[in-house]
Amino acid sequence: xxxxxxxxxxxxxxxxxxxxxxxxxxxxxxxxxxxxxxxxxxxxxxxxxxxxxxxxxxxxxxxxxxxxxxxxxxxxxxxxxxxxxxxxxxxxxxxxxxxxxxxxxxxx
Amino acid sequence: xxxxxxxxxxxxxxxxxxxxxxxxxxxxxxxxxxxxxxxxxxxxxxxxxxxxxxxxxxxxxxxxxxxxxxxxxxxxxxxxxxxxxxxxxxxxxxxxxxxxxxxxxxxxxxxxxxxxxxxxxxxxxxxxxxxx
Numbered sequence: 001x002x003x004x005x006x007x008x009x010x011x012x013x014x015x016x017x018x019x020x021x022x023x024x025x026x027x028x029x030x031x032x033x034x035x036x037x038x039x040x041x042x043x044x045x046x047x048x049x050x051x052x053x054x055x056x057x058x059x060x061x062x063x064x065x066x067x068x069x070x071x072x073x074x075x076x077x078x079x080x081x082x083x084x085x086x087x088x089x090x091x092x093x094x095x096x097x098x099x100x101x102x103x104x105x106x107x108x
Numbered sequence: 109x110x111x112x113x114x115x116x117x118x119x120x121x122x123x124x125x126x127x128x129x130x131x132x133x134x135x136x137x138x139x140x141x142x143x144x145x146x147x148x149x150x151x152x153x154x155x156x157x158x159x160x161x162x163x164x165x166x167x168x169x170x171x172x173x174x175x176x177x178x179x180x181x182x183x184x185x186x187x188x189x190x191x192x193x194x195x196x197x198x199x200x201x202x203x204x205x206x207x208x209x210x211x212x213x214x215x216x217x218x219x220x221x222x223x224x225x226x227x228x229x230x231x232x233x234x235x236x237x238x239x240x
Contacts, residue, residue, distance in 0.1 A: 018197035031206070033183055059195045062203075065186035067179055069155040069204040076190075079166075079197030 005100050007088060012105040013080040021052070022075045025090050025098060031066035049091040050074055055084035080104060124178045124185035128216060131176045137216050137224035144215055144229045153207040153233040160190070162199035162217045172199035174218045181211025207233045
């Protein structure tokens with residue numbers, strides 16, 4: 001997972017507003033079902049977990065299986081009651097974690 | 109392309125029933141509250157858009173906790189488990205999934221009071237997420 005994840009959310013929101021967050025991370029999501037040219041099974045290697053928190057509190061997370069498409073796209077919502085920082089984390093089967101942060105301000 | 113072995117038929121031949129039982133603790137899930145947006149026909153089983161909406165006020169004492177997705181015709185039934193909180197604001201999410209063949213996608217939602225709701229949709233897959 002070398003590439004930076006892509007995250008789309010508004011820069012600011014009204015207090016109480018529900019915003020939409022779109023995320024995409026580059027990953028092959030090797031299902032473990034494929035075989036190489038020699039007929040040997042290619043070992044599974046996927047992003048098995050995604051989590052989003054806001055100011056340290058969980059907003060949305062998911063456990064993912066090999067039935068998730070390559071370059072997993074995840075869209076969800078979040079209610080904004082205060083300004084702060086979103087933290088995003090994608091966990092690979094090998095234990096490595098890709099993390100990202102986005103700030104959001106309150107409008108007016 | 110992703111190569112998955114094709115199951116012999118479209119009958120549930122994988123661990124879908126076991127996964128559902130584990131998630132629901134053997135309890136019955138009622139129909140309703142869930143809207144699944146999936147194509148009727150997926151030309152490419154490698155990436156099938158799936159959008160979920162569950163009716164819920166998403167307040168601290170009444171919200172959707174978890175939603176399990178299974179696909180009953182894939183080599184393994186598990187697709188994803190989504191975990192919401194009142195801070196989600198809405199119980200809505202979109203992901204993209206792999207379907208090896210024509211089959212049912214089943215969603216089961218677990219509410220904060222423990223009640224269960226379910227919905228399913230059949231997707232016809234023209235080219236399986238299986239290279240075949």
